[in-house]
Amino acid sequence: MTADTGPTAAPPTAAGSPRRRTALVAGVFYLITFLASLPAVALIAPVLDNPDYIVSAGSDTRVIAGCLLDIVNAVACVGTAVALFPVVRRQHEAAALGFVTARVLEAAIIVVGVASLLTVVTLRQESAAATGADAPTLVAVGASLVAVRDWTFLLGPGLVPAANALLLGYLMYRSALVPRIIPLLGLVGAPLLVASAVATMFGVNEQASALSAVLTVPVAAWELSLGVWLVVKGFRPAPILSAPTT
DSSP states (O other): OOOOOOOOOOOTTSTTSHHHHHHHHHHHHHHHHHHHHHHHHHHTHHHHHOTTGGGSOOOHHHHHHHHHHHHHHHHHHHHHHHHHHHHHTTTOHHHHHHHHHHHHHHHHHHHHHHHHHHHHHHHHHHHHHSSSOOHHHHHHHHHHHHHHHHHHHHHTTTTHHHHHHHHHHHHHHHHTSSOTHHHHHHHHHHHHHHHHHHHHHTTSSOTTSHHHHHHHHHHHHHHHHHHHHHHHTOOOOOHHHHSOOO
16 A cells, blocks of 8 residues: 655646746736737827927826836836746846846836826926916927937837847747747847847937837747747746756
8 A cells, every 4th residue: 555645746837836827927927018018109199299299288198098008018027027037047047137137127217208208298287277388498398308208218118128138038048948939039139129229329210110110020029929938838848947946
């Protein structure tokens, strides 16, 4: 008669295991960044496209909703790093910490851009209630705040994700936690994203141009495919999942 030794521990990648839940949470956070950021761009368009928004009737509710989605995007950015760090640090702790730092930096830059747009909304509401407001001065202030948001969009979602793609792409490629074609998209796309951002900074290319859109496709595909894979499949069996933590 064999003694009962208790339930057998589930494999690291089995459904319901801690590793599977970690992959699911990280994947959901990645998908949230897409679901939040894409409609946010459309919602905040009035304040970006109308130079006189700060002295016009405005669409404050729409803009505030877009800003809230950008904040959700920023929180989800940090969530992806926090969820993945305990796993990818087993491959290379310094690179994993660098990924977390870059992701937090990206989120912080996004929040700065959100604050600048919310300031435009506040000034518009106050100028509408005041009498004899100096419209040219308000328009200049509004343009300055929108310019701050444009730069945060270039440096945050436009440039910092290249560092994210290099660091996490390296960790995922070496660990083979996901099919290597997925991190390869990030490793290839990161230099293209940097080239696009630098060209925009020096006035060679417009940020909203077709060329910029093409150069950002590989990194966008990397993050989207990583999110979908982690949600649907989870981590692949890999040596680092069974390696002891240090």
